[in-house]
Amino acid sequence: MKKKILLITPENEEINRFRKSQFNNFIQITMPYLAAFIDENKYEITLVDEYNQRIPFEEKFQLVAITINTSNATHCYDISKKFRDRNTKVVMGGPHATLLPEEVKEHCDYIMVGEGEIIWPEFLEDFYEGKAKSEYICKEVPNLKNMPIARRDLIHKRYFTKxxxxxxxxxxxxxxxxxxxxxxxxxxxxxxxxxxxxxxxxxxxxxxxxxxxxxxxxxxxxxxxxxxxxxxxxxxxxxxxxxxxxxxxxxxxxxxxxxxxxxxxxxxxxxxxxxxxxxxxxxxxxxxxxxxxxxxxxxxxxxxxxxxxxxxxxxxxxxxxxxxxxxxxxxxxxxxxxxxxxxxxxxxxxxxxxxxxxxxxxxxxxxxxxxxxxxxxxxxxxxxxxxxxxxxxxxxxxxxxxxxxxxxxxxxxxxxxxxxxxxxxxxxxxxxxx
CATH class of the missing domain: 3.80.30.20 (tm_1862 like domain)
Structure with missing residues (x-):
């Protein structure tokens, strides 16, 4: 049976207001790229970018994945709490999770530390099988050969900037x-x-x-x-x-x-x-x-x-x-x-x-x-x-x-x-x- 996974590119309201009227805001590629690793025979994918979308808190997901940079960390912790309060599992990764993993661990169920090409697919398989660990750490240098193509088809609108x-x-x-x-x-x-x-x-x-x-x-x-x-x-x-x-x-x-x-x-x-x-x-x-x-x-x-x-x-x-x-x-x-x-x-x-x-x-x-x-x-x-x-x-x-x-x-x-x-x-x- 498929599990529903939500991938979030977060954007707090203050920075979103700051960027909104500019004409050259290209998409953050992290989540469309990570989506390309997901086996759609096992997961039903929803991708949300807060730049122009609302997070569907009312929907039921088995897993929510959030990429965090430092300026968005507090905002991401708030997002995570809302989902975890509804018994939804949350995995966090990204720059801030790599820099301060002990802090980020307090706000999620699973954490990705470092580059994701090796540890992200490993986590997805473990989660599907019901044996996910609380922490996945990149311990070897990922080779950029055979990278999957980012899932731009999942991006909402943004024709000129995706x-x-x-x-x-x-x-x-x-x-x-x-x-x-x-x-x-x-x-x-x-x-x-x-x-x-x-x-x-x-x-x-x-x-x-x-x-x-x-x-x-x-x-x-x-x-x-x-x-x-x-x-x-x-x-x-x-x-x-x-x-x-x-x-x-x-x-x-x-x-x-x-x-x-x-x-x-x-x-x-x-x-x-x-x-x-x-x-x-x-x-x-x-x-x-x-x-x-x-x-x-x-x-x-x-x-x-x-x-x-x-x-x-x-x-x-x-x-x-x-x-x-x-x-x-x-x-x-x-x-x-x-x-x-x-x-x-x-x-x-x-x-x-x-x-x-x-x-x-x-x-x-x-x-x-x-x-x-x-x-x-x-x-x-x-x-x-x-x-x-x-x-x-x-x-x-x-x-x-x-x-x-x-x-x-x-x-x-x-x-x-x-x-x-x-x-x-x-x-x-x-x-x-x-």
Whole structure:
């Protein structure tokens, strides 16, 4: 007899409001991917993404699976309690479960620690047979060969934003605010190119994203992939490291293969700040030449920017805006420094007694400040961050940046306008988030 399983991609209401009006919110691929491992002769699958769906608490399931990141942890615990109160079994996995398994165990019946390719199918079989263990720990490095194709057919609507695919896992670098080294096995791994291309062929939409943490992690492999991808005539985006964009051949291949934009972790325009978080691979003096090179190949730059480093002073917001306008940065994903558990930044701030709270909802990097900054107050950090976001997506700044970039103008305007609209309903005062 089939068991009913519910897979949940959680999204707390605060962050959902923050993201809702933006036009480039691609699906989180974890649950559609894990769904592909499930034997439908044994399980009836329901997939729910809280971005645009309601969790069916009133329905009866034998098993509920939830993937947890840190900022959603408290929300996920609430979801779990509602199901467990109805005698439904809950399994949890994901980054937060891997970082803090002892905490997460208190809120579920079963826990997945680490990467899931080996332990998730093992758990599913054990649960079906009625002999599931309380804990499954990834003890060997999963090979990315023969990965199943994500179950995009289970995704609700989101025609233009359901195309996400994995071609590699991990990152060669060790930035001290990032938790990739704590949640993934070493080493950096790539997926067979033929398998990546085969999965992309199954996507109906012309647009997709690579869900890799560093698409340029293995340049030789990426070049081979791009030469094959060119044949598909798709449009796509990927997260890359700025330093590796110096490679002209790589940029040319990316453009020919349909690349529209790169998400680039610039983080700061201060070399001192970059050095303080082990991001010395970024050279501020080379930003202009590399970004000009990306633009000259017809690719937009979506910059990741973080405010709140210990070297940041009150003038950092204006200086960053001026630099973005001058360089023609096409878009920006802006965050407040977030001390994620088990990272060096978290350890430092905890040791210095600068963490504000253990409530993980404050650790989202978008609407809260979870620590005491060094050279400004929490209020000044939050309001400076909000000021930057509003000014960056003001008509004046959009005009300056588009005039400088001259890259994919229509796409650029659509994305910038989406961010501008999303900001219109956002509170800007720090007190609102206390």
């Amino acid at each position: 195309g996400a695919v994995i071609s590699s896992r991990g990152c060669p670098y060790k930035c001290s605010y990032c938790n990739l080294k704590q949640i993934y096995c070493e080493p950096f791994r790539t997926r067979p190119i033929t398998e990546v291309i085969s999965e992309i062929r199954t996507m109906k939409s012309k647009f997709f994203v690579f869900w890799d943490d560093n698409f340029f992690g293995d340049i030789d492999s990426t070049k081979e992939l791009l030469m094959e991808l060119k044949k598909l005539k798709k449009k796509w985006a990927a997260q890359v490291t700025l330093e590796r964009c110096k490679d002209e051949e790589l940029l040319k291949l990316a453009k020919e293969a349909g690349c529209v934009y790169f998400f680039v972790g610039i983080e700061s325009f201060s070399q001192e700040s970059l050095g303080s978080v082990n991001k010395g691979i970024n050279d501020v003096n080379k930003y202009k030449s590399i970004i000009d090179k990306i633009h000259s190949n017809g690719i937009c730059v979506q910059a990741g920017i973080i405010f709140g480093f210990d070297t940041d002073k009150k003038d950092v917001f204006k200086k960053t805006l001026d630099a973005c306008n001058e360089l023609g940065i096409d878009g920006a994903t802006v965050s407040i420094l977030t001390p994620l558990p088990k990272t060096p930044v978290y350890s430092q701030l905890k040791e210095e007694n600068r963490l504000i709270t253990g409530d993980w909802s404050h650790y989202n990097g978008k609407t809260r400040v979870a620590f005491v900054p060094k050279n400004m107050s929490r209020e000044e950090l939050f309001e400076g961050y909000m000021w930057f976001r509003r000014e960056f997506y003001s008509l004046k700044s959009i005009y300056k940046r588009m005039r400088k970039s001259k890259t994919n103008i229509i796409y650029n305007l659509i994305v910038n306008w989406g961010y501008k609209i999303s900001l219109s309903g956002t509170k800007s005062k720090f007190e609102y988030y206390e």
